[in-house]
Amino acid sequence: MRRRVDWLPLLAGLPGCAVLLGLFLLPVGFLIARSVTDPKLGLSNYHTIITSPAYGHAAWTTLWLSGAAVLGCVLLGTPVAYALVRAGDHPVMRVVMAVLILSFLTSSLVRAYAWFLMLGTQGPVVAVTNALGLGKPQLLFNSFAVIVGMVHYLLPIYTLMLYGSLRSIRYELVTAAEGLGAKHAYALRTVFLPLARPGLVNGGSLVFVIALGFFVTPALLGGAQQTMLSQLIAQAVQQFGDFGAAAATGFLLLVASLALLAAVRRVLLPKSARYG
Amino acid sequence: MLAAVVLLGACGGSGSSGGSGGGGSIVLGANGGSYDQCQQSTFIPAFKKATGMDVKYGSFAYDLGAWKAQQESGAVEWDVAVVDASEFDALRRAGWLEPLGVSTKGMLDFPGVSVDNYGIASEIFSQVVTYRADKFGGDPPKTWADVFNTKKYPGKRMFHRNAADMGTLEMALLADGVAPKDLYPLDVNRALRKLDSIKNDIIWYDNGTKMVALIQQGEAVIGAGWDGRIKDLQAQTGGNVVGMSPEQAIARPDYWVIPKGAKNPEGARKFLRFITQPKQQAAFAKCTGYPPPWVAAFDHLPNKSSYAVTPDKLHNVIVWNSNYWKANRDAVTQRFNAWLGGS
Incomplete structure (x- = not known):
């Protein structure tokens, strides 16, 4: 028997798909072309980047700061998303939801600058540590400040996305497990957590990819040791007009992040949910 | 965007400019x-x-x-x-x-x-010795040697991380005792060695907004500032908060x-x-x-x-050498960035 193709949804999706593919594949194609033709044909841009200590350092910095920011989001955001799902009607959780959405809508520059003032030597945090007799720690221009700024930016995105995914889990399954004699913690761990895993991995992957492209936060809150790849790309474009090096860096970042994501998803996701 | x-x-403007009457x-x-x-x-x-x-x-x-x-x-x-x-x-x-x-x-x-x-x-744009007047007002720093003197002027110091365009290496060499007339061609090794001696005390900026914020919030207490932006800050905060010395201004148009x-x-x-x-x-x-x-x-x-450069004060400033940088910008920037990234 011939399989019937449902043409209507395909046709309906066609214009949107064409726009999406066109706006992604064409620019990426131009990017790759530019990276091997500007200033001359060949792989010289890639050779320069791979052998440059500054780029190597920035690549490593980008990866570990992004990883740390994702970890921060998972540790802080997961319980919040769970609380929103289980007790969303509570007045406190309504306020939390409003705060999440509001901070999601605030510009990254404003939020980074707010941390600049908060963590500064004249800021409230240092005032508190000083009053407690702990001295005046240097909180700005290091990895700590950048990670704080990144987590603050990414947390609403992660939490709201996870909330959407956790909400679709049928909590009756946990209740059923408890009815069959499982302790609450055991039921959560063996029933709820496996069902939540795709949401956790998808949320984590999304904020990781966003973190890789961070620019304003490390520039304002970090020191020279916290230079990320996007800052080097901006320097190549704005200061040197070197589109070839910028394109090559961007393409390497794209390939590296896709490979990393595929690996992480292969390890952490069940087969059925891998592309869902 | x-x-x-x-x-x-x-584009809209150009399309309608054919019939412009005003x-x-x-x-x-x-x-x-x-x-x-x-x-x-x-x-x-x-x-x-x-x-x-x-x-x-x-x-x-x-x-x-x-x-x-x-x-x-x-x-x-x-x-x-x-x-x-x-x-x-x-x-x-x-x-x-x-x-x-x-x-x-x-x-x-x-x-x-x-x-x-x-x-x-x-305009003539100058990098000048900039400091917190409320901290060092009694015996204010005047030269780049003072900016590199962490004993006499302790605290974080700020510099521009675009060394090629913003005079950071020139400042290091002047601080190390190189005479202004012998500055170019720059001894990059010597400049980086000098910068190494204060590397842990440096906060880098890459735009004027951050530069002003650093000195205004007291994150940095001394360093390199832009004469115009610092004067603007002085006008906003009153004379006693931030000071500057035009003595070894590094100037360029x-x-x-x-x-x-x-x-x-x-x-x-x-x-x-x-x-x-x-x-x-x-x-x-x-x-x-x-x-x-x-x-x-x-x-x-x-x-x-009060201006770093005036018709009578031309020879007191250090002129940023555009010919040197024309020839060496890419190579020196690469070396500087490598130095910056290493610890």
């Missing part, structure tokens, strides 16, 4: 911060009033990538813009500039103040340019001829704190001595 919006606006309009490249605000409070309204022409702001012009994209696509947005010395050199070499057609008679006797009718100085393919180059020339008049230059200099590159403009300035 901002650039795209502005580009759309510019004074016409020009698009000015933006620079940001107090600099643009000063343009808007001084010569732009005066020019509009005198000529009936309109002046609109385009996107940020301190961006070689934006120039390249505009020249390659042929969609040139600006009619006139201010760029820094390095960018000017790159634009000139690429052939992306129109002749200005503005007389340079009466300009300050400063190296590179006008270049072959393709660029004339918009910024340039007015007209991009090749500009839609209204004649309007741009009219604009430049208007704003280079002494009175307009003086009004702008009073607002920005940057010295005007025109001798007669100083006649209209009340406290001449």
Whole structure:
């Protein structure tokens, strides 16, 4: 028997798909072309980047700061998303939801600058540590400040996305497990957590990819040791007009992040949910 | 995205300019911060009033990538813009500039103040010794050697991380005892060794906003600042918070340019001829704190001595050597970035 193709949804999706593919594949194609033709044909841009200590350092910095920011989001955001799902009607959780959405809508520059003032030597945090007799720690221009700024930016995105995914889990399954004699913690761990895993991995992957492209936060809150790849790309474009090096860096970042994501998803996701 | 919006606006404007009946309009490249605000409070309204022409702001012009994209696509947005010395050199070499057609008679006797009718100085821009006056007011730092002296002036110090354009290596060499006349060609190894001696105390900035924030919030207590922005900060905070010493100012011109393919180059020339008049230059200099590159403009300035460069004080400043940087910019930047990334 011939399989019937449902043409209507395909046709309906066609214009949107064409726009999406066109706006992604064409620019990426131009990017790759530019990276091997500007200033001359060949792989010289890639050779320069791979052998440059500054780029190597920035690549490593980008990866570990992004990883740390994702970890921060998972540790802080997961319980919040769970609380929103289980007790969303509570007045406190309504306020939390409003705060999440509001901070999601605030510009990254404003939020980074707010941390600049908060963590500064004249800021409230240092005032508190000083009053407690702990001295005046240097909180700005290091990895700590950048990670704080990144987590603050990414947390609403992660939490709201996870909330959407956790909400679709049928909590009756946990209740059923408890009815069959499982302790609450055991039921959560063996029933709820496996069902939540795709949401956790998808949320984590999304904020990781966003973190890789961070620019304003490390520039304002970090020191020279916290230079990320996007800052080097901006320097190549704005200061040197070197589109070839910028394109090559961007393409390497794209390939590296896709490979990393595929690996992480292969390890952490069940087969059925891998592309869902 | 901002650039795209502005580009759309510019295209719309050009489409309708065929039947323009009024004074016409020009698009000015933006620079940001107090600099643009000063343009808007001084010569732009005066020019509009005198000529009936309109002046609109385009996107940020301190961006070689934006120039390249505009020249390659042929969609040139600006009619006139201010760029820094390095960018000017790159634009000139690429052939992306129109002749200005503005007389340079009466300009300050400063190296590179006008270049072959393709660029004339918009102001003389200086890096100066900058410090917290509330901390070091009793015995204020004067020289770059003081800025590198962590015993006498303890605390974090700020420098620009674009070493090629912002004099960071020059400062290190002057602090290490190199005489101004022996500065070029730079001994990069020696400069990096000197910077190594204070590396853990340095906070780097890469734009004027962060520079001002660092000294204003006291994150840095001493370092390199831009004379105009620091004067602006002094005016805001009162004289006792932030101080500066013009003694070893590292100075270079910024340039007015007209991009090749500009839609209204004649309007741009009219604009430049208007704003280079002494009175307009003086009004702008009073607002920005940057010295005007025109001798007669100083006649209209009340406290001449507060400017890093004046007609009588030319030999006291250290002139940033554009020829050296033209030849060595890429190589030195790569070495500096490698040094910066290593620990």
